[in-house]
Amino acid sequence: MRRISVPLWLGLGILALLLLCAAAPQLLWPTDPLAFDFAALTAAPSWAHPFGTDQFGRDMLARTIAASSVDLQIALFSVVFPLMIGTLIGLAVGWYGGWLDAVFGRLVDLVVTFPFLVLVIAIVAVLGPGLVNMYIAVACVGWVAYARLIRGEVMVQRNSDYVAAARVLGYSTARIVFRHILPNALRPVLVYSVTDMALCILLGSSLGYLGLGAQPPTAEWGVLIADGKNFFTTAPWITLFPGVAIVLAGLGFSLAGDGLADLLEVKR
Amino acid sequence: MNRSTWLLLRLLQVIPTFLLIGVAVFVLARLLPGDIVSSMLGERASDAAINRMTHQLGLDRSIGAQMLSFLESVARGRLGDSLAFHVPVLKLIGDRLPVTLLLSGMATLIAVAVAVPMAFVAALTANRWPDLLIRSVFQVGLSSPVFYVGLVLLTVFAGWLRWFPVGGYGDTAGEHLYHLFLPALTLALSFAAVVMRSLRASILQVLTAEYVDFARAKGLRGRVVLFRHVLRNALIATVTLVGLQIGSLLGGAVITESVFAVPGVGRLMVDSIFARDYPVIQALTLVLAVLVSLALLVSDVVQMWLDPRVGR
Amino acid sequence: MNAPLLEVRDLGVVFATPRGAVHAVDGLDFTVGAGEVLGIVGESGSGKSVTLRAIPRLLHANATVSGQVLWRGEDMLALPAERLRRLRGGQVAMVFQEPMSALNPVLPIGQQIDEVLVAHTSLDGRARRARAVELLGLVGIASAAARLAQYPHEFSGGMRQRAMIAIALAAEPALLLADEPTTALDVTIQDQILQLLLRLVDELGMALVLVTHDLGVVAETCDRVAVMYAGRLCETGTVGAVFGGPRHAYTDALLRSMPGTGTARERLVPIPGQPPRIDRPVAGCAFAPRCTHARPVCGTERPRLTDWAEGHASACFAADELGAPLVGAVA
Numbered sequence: 001m002r003r004i005s006v007p008l009w010l011g012l013g014i015l016a017l018l019l020l021c022a023a024a025p026q027l028l029w030p031t032d033p034l035a036f037d038f039a040a041l042t043a044a045p046s047w048a049h050p051f052g053t054d055q056f057g058r059d060m061l062a063r064t065i066a067a068s069s070v071d072l073q074i075a076l077f078s079v080v081f082p083l084m085i086g087t088l089i090g091l092a093v094g095w096y097g098g099w100l101d102a103v104f105g106r107l108v109d110l111v112v113t114f115p116f117l118v119l120v121i122a123i124v125a126v127l128g129p130g131l132v133n134m135y136i137a138v139a140c141v142g143w144v145a146y147a148r149l150i151r152g153e154v155m156v157q158r159n160s161d162y163v164a165a166a167r168v169l170g171y172s173t174a175r176i177v178f179r180h181i182l183p184n185a186l187r188p189v190l191v192y193s194v195t196d197m198a199l200c201i202l203l204g205s206s207l208g209y210l211g212l213g214a215q216p217p218t219a220e221w222g223v224l225i226a227d228g229k230n231f232f233t234t235a236p237w238i239t240l241f242p243g244v245a246i247v248l249a250g251l252g253f254s255l256a257g258d259g260l261a262d263l264l265e266v267k268r
Numbered sequence: 269m270n271r272s273t274w275l276l277l278r279l280l281q282v283i284p285t286f287l288l289i290g291v292a293v294f295v296l297a298r299l300l301p302g303d304i305v306s307s308m309l310g311e312r313a314s315d316a317a318i319n320r321m322t323h324q325l326g327l328d329r330s331i332g333a334q335m336l337s338f339l340e341s342v343a344r345g346r347l348g349d350s351l352a353f354h355v356p357v358l359k360l361i362g363d364r365l366p367v368t369l370l371l372s373g374m375a376t377l378i379a380v381a382v383a384v385p386m387a388f389v390a391a392l393t394a395n396r397w398p399d400l401l402i403r404s405v406f407q408v409g410l411s412s413p414v415f416y417v418g419l420v421l422l423t424v425f426a427g428w429l430r431w432f433p434v435g436g437y438g439d440t441a442g443e444h445l446y447h448l449f450l451p452a453l454t455l456a457l458s459f460a461a462v463v464m465r466s467l468r469a470s471i472l473q474v475l476t477a478e479y480v481d482f483a484r485a486k487g488l489r490g491r492v493v494l495f496r497h498v499l500r501n502a503l504i505a506t507v508t509l510v511g512l513q514i515g516s517l518l519g520g521a522v523i524t525e526s527v528f529a530v531p532g533v534g535r536l537m538v539d540s541i542f543a544r545d546y547p548v549i550q551a552l553t554l555v556l557a558v559l560v561s562l563a564l565l566v567s568d569v570v571q572m573w574l575d576p577r578v579g580r
Numbered sequence: 581m582n583a584p585l586l587e588v589r590d591l592g593v594v595f596a597t598p599r600g601a602v603h604a605v606d607g608l609d610f611t612v613g614a615g616e617v618l619g620i621v622g623e624s625g626s627g628k629s630v631t632l633r634a635i636p637r638l639l640h641a642n643a644t645v646s647g648q649v650l651w652r653g654e655d656m657l658a659l660p661a662e663r664l665r666r667l668r669g670g671q672v673a674m675v676f677q678e679p680m681s682a683l684n685p686v687l688p689i690g691q692q693i694d695e696v697l698v699a700h701t702s703l704d705g706r707a708r709r710a711r712a713v714e715l716l717g718l719v720g721i722a723s724a725a726a727r728l729a730q731y732p733h734e735f736s737g738g739m740r741q742r743a744m745i746a747i748a749l750a751a752e753p754a755l756l757l758a759d760e761p762t763t764a765l766d767v768t769i770q771d772q773i774l775q776l777l778l779r780l781v782d783e784l785g786m787a788l789v790l791v792t793h794d795l796g797v798v799a800e801t802c803d804r805v806a807v808m809y810a811g812r813l814c815e816t817g818t819v820g821a822v823f824g825g826p827r828h829a830y831t832d833a834l835l836r837s838m839p840g841t842g843t844a845r846e847r848l849v850p851i852p853g854q855p856p857r858i859d860r861p862v863a864g865c866a867f868a869p870r871c872t873h874a875r876p877v878c879g880t881e882r883p884r885l886t887d888w889a890e891g892h893a894s895a896c897f898a899a900d901e902l903g904a905p906l907v908g909a910v911a
Binding site: 476477478479481482483484485486487488489490492496497500501504574575576577 | 633636638640661665666667668669670673674676678681682683684685686687688695696699700731733744747748751
C-alpha cells in the first residue's frame, strides 16, 4: 500500500470543506443567503460581505456557500444513476459476451461520435430545462462509459481461477457475478466515478449558466454566475467567487480521483 | 492487407456510422417522453392545428415508416424548416457552421501550440519544479468551466483593458480572427490541458523505450533523438486522443459561443432550445455527430501516416 | 603489450530506487585490447548488461556511476557531452539484446542507418545511401537496396538483429559492445549471428565485448573472459586458462553445473540457492552463502583480485584449492 500523496490530501481537504459548506452553511457564515440588504446593493467585498453583494444586496458568500449543497447533489446524482445502470449492463455484456457484446461495441462507437454536452443539451431540450431532466439526460448518455469499464473488468475476471472454482462448486450465475465478480470489478469504476464527479460539476454548472440546468431562484454556482454576468465589468465579484467555488470543487474531485487511482494502483 | 485497402475500408466505415447516427437522432427525437407537437405549438393550440402538425410531421404513421422517411429525407439533405426563422434548417446551419469551424480550428491550433512544448518541458523535468508548475497550472485549467474562463477573459481583456471586442464576429477575415481570438483562447484552455496531460504521459513512456537508448548509443544529437525518435512516437497516441476530444471541443464551442455572442451553430443550438425550434436542434445534433465522426476519420488517417504499422 | 583500447577501473553503478540504493556494479576492473574479443558472463542480475551500458554512459538519471572508463587513455565518464556523442556510435558502437524494441518502429531501416552516417561522417546523400546498401550486404541481408525503405516490423527476427549490427557498424567503430545479441533469437539464427560477429571482427579489425549468460558462446567466440557475480568481477583471463583451470569457486561451480562435455550450446543450469540481494553492499564474498568451498573469512572480508598467471586473475580465498583442470572441461 502506498502512502497518501500530497495532491490526494489536498483533494480530500477541499472535498471536506465542500461537505461542511453543504451540511452546515450557517456554521461557516451565519448571514441568510436570501436576505436583501438594501443598504448594500452591488457592494464590493468588505468585512460585512467578504464576497460582496449582488444587485439585490444578497450576500455572495452566503449564496456561494448555500449553492454548494446543490452542486454536490449534481455531482452525486449525475454519477450515481449512470453508475448503477452502466454497472448492470456492463455485467451482462461482459458475462454473456457474444452478440450482446457486438451490439454494445457498435453502441460505444456511436456514442463517441456525439459530443456529450450536445447530446445532453438535445435531450434536455426535448424534456425541458431543470435539474431532474438534466439527471435523466446525463444518465441516458453517461452509463455507456461505466458499462465499458465494468465490461472490461468482467472480461478479465470471467476467465480467472476463482470464477472457475466457484463454477465447479456449483454456485449460481447470479451469485458468482454479484458476490464474486462485481466487488472486484467495482474498484476501478468507483475511482473513475470520483474523477467523473469533477466533470459533472463542470457540466451541471455550465447547464445552469445556460439556463438549462438548475433554475433560479435555486442557488447553484452556474446560476449565480449567469445572474451576475451583466455586471461583469462593474461588479466582477458577483461572478468571480461562485466561479472560484466551481474551480475548487472540480480540483477537489479530480485531485481526489487521480490520487485514489495512484493509491489503489488502478490504471486509467 | 495493404495500406490502401485499410484506408478504403476505413473510408467505407463512415457509411454505416452515418446511418447509425441518423437512426440515433431519430430515436432520440421520437422515443423520449413528452409530446413534441403540443410543446411545439404551445398549450393553447386547437385540436385541428395539432392534427395538422401531427400529419405534417408524419407522426401518424408507423415508427418504422417514420424512420425510413426520416433517413431518406436526411440523405436527400432535407432537414425541414426552422420553426423560428422559417428558412430551411440546412441553410441556417450552413451559414453558421463556418464560424464554429473557424473557432474550433483556432482553438485546436492554440491548444496544440501550447500543449506540445509544455508537455515536453514537463516530461523532461518530470517531478521537478517546472513539471510540477506546468501540471498544477493545467490541472486548474482542466477544472475550470469554459463559461467561467470565458467570462474572466471577457472581463479582463474586453471589459477593462479593451484589447478585444466584447463579442460578435465582425465582417472581414481579419475581423473574424480578431473577434474569435478570446473565444478560441477560452476553448483552448481545457483542450490544451487534456492534450498536455496525455502527451506528457506518452513522452515519459517513450523515453524509457529501448529505441531511444539505442538512438543515444548511435551518437545522435539530443535534438535529433528528441524530435525524430521521441516526439513522433509520442504524437501517435496523442493524435488519437485529439480526435476523440473533438466532441468535447464542439460541446465547449456551444458554451463559448453563448458567452461571447458568436454567431455559430453552438449559439444557434442554445437559442433554438429556448425558441423550441426542434427541427434545428435535431439537425444540429445530426450535423455535429457527423462532424465528430469525420474528425475521427481524419485522426485515423493521420495516425496511419505517422505509424507505418497501422493497416499492415 | 600496448595500452589497451578500453580500460575499466573500479567501476561502480548504484541505482536509486524507491526501496533504497541498489549496488548493481561494484569495483569492477577489466581491459579490452584492439581487435580482442572479451566475453562478460554471469547470471541474470549479475550486472553484466548494466556494466556494458555504463561504458558509453547510457544509463538513466537514476543511476550513479563511479570509477573510470578509459577510452585510449581518456575517461569517458568525464567527457563533455559533445565529445561523448561523437564517440558513441562512432568509435564505440553498441548492439542491443532485443532488435524489435531497439529499432524505432516508425522509421524505415534506411533512415535508421542514414542518421548514424549523418552524425559521424561527412558523406553526401548519395554516398550515404551507397554505404547503407553496402552495410546491409555486409551483414548478409539480400536485396539490400529494396530493404532500405522497409520498416522493422517487415523484417524477421534474425534480419532485424542483422540490421541493428549494420547500424552499429556504420561508422566503422573500433569497439563493438554487444549486449546478449543472440538471446532473443532462435537457436539456428543465434549461431549465424555469432558467426557474423566473428567474421566482422576479423575483417574489420574491431574489438568486441560480448555480454552473455551462455558459457558455450564464450568458449566458441571469445579470446578472454570476465566472470561476474552480484555486480563484482570474480575471475578474468584467457578462455583457455579460465575454463581449463578456474581459480574462483563460482566459475568452478558454473562450469561444473554444465552438463556433458563440450556441449557448447547449453544454457547455464543455476547453482543451488539464490543470487544475493544487492540492495546493500555485501561484506565478504558475495558468493559465500552458496559456495561449497566457503571459509569463515569469506563471510567477513572481501577477496582481492589476485594474479595467478599472466592475464589470469581471480578474487577468491579458496583459489588455492582450485585451479586443477576440470575433467571434460568446455575449452
